[in-house]
Amino acid sequence: MKGLTGESWVTTQFDALEDWSQRHSFWPFPFGTACCAIEFMSSVSSHYDMARFGSEVVRFSPRQSDLLIVAGTINDKMGPVLKKIYDQMADPKWVVSMGACACSGGFYRAYHVMQGIDEIIPVDVYVPGCPPTPEGLIYGILQLKEKVIRDRQAHRKRLKEEKARAGTEGVGTQGVGNQAAAVSA
Numbered sequence: 001m002k003g004l005t006g007e008s009w010v011t012t013q014f015d016a017l018e019d020w021s022q023r024h025s026f027w028p029f030p031f032g033t034a035c036c037a038i039e040f041m042s043s044v045s046s047h048y049d050m051a052r053f054g055s056e057v058v059r060f061s062p063r064q065s066d067l068l069i070v071a072g073t074i075n076d077k078m079g080p081v082l083k084k085i086y087d088q089m090a091d092p093k094w095v096v097s098m099g100a101c102a103c104s105g106g107f108y109r110a111y112h113v114m115q116g117i118d119e120i121i122p123v124d125v126y127v128p129g130c131p132p133t134p135e136g137l138i139y140g141i142l143q144l145k146e147k148v149i150r151d152r153q154a155h156r157k158r159l160k161e162e163k164a165r166a167g168t169e170g171v172g173t174q175g176v177g178n179q180a181a182a183v184s185a
């Protein structure tokens with residue numbers, strides 16, 4: 001871009017555009033197993049209308065989704081299925097754990113129920129409640145948007161620091177090389 005315009009501002013603006021589009025266009029995969037899934041349906045229906053927040057493109061294929069919403073009880077037998085679906089989603093991807101069951105097993109203190117999906121997949125946002133209200137889920141999605149921006153900014157900062165470090169190390173190595181040359185001379 002700098003070669004085309006003579007300026008470097010386009011790159012910065014593109015980052016901002018990317019941030020904006022990423023956080024306003026989640027494609028959710030609803031992994032609904034129990035009553036919480038009904039609240040999810042309500043969240044995407046006309047009254048609550050999650051489309052207002054850019055998250056209405058519900059897909060039932062992990063390859064077309066970037067947001068896994070786990071809504072309901074997950075028993076141990078279902079664990080491998082959930083894990084496989086998560087693994088099949090392309091990066092970058094996020095997970096919302098919706099409701100007490102998905103977050104902690106809920107009131108099922110039983111040997112066959114997973115005591116929280118974070119035993120097998122990473123969770124970005126936990127939405128509490130039994131069931132959580134649609135407002136609760138939407139609030140969780142809004143929190144996720146903020147997290148996406150924070151993560152992207154942190155990633156960029158890390159890249160910049162790594163680049164700067166690599167540059168410094170390059171100079172250092174060159175310095176050592178010069179010293180060696182001086183010694184051998």
Ligand code: SF4
Binds near residue numbers: 073102129130
């Ligand atoms: S958290 Fe409550 S509403 Fe949600 S799946 Fe469990 S029992 Fe049902």
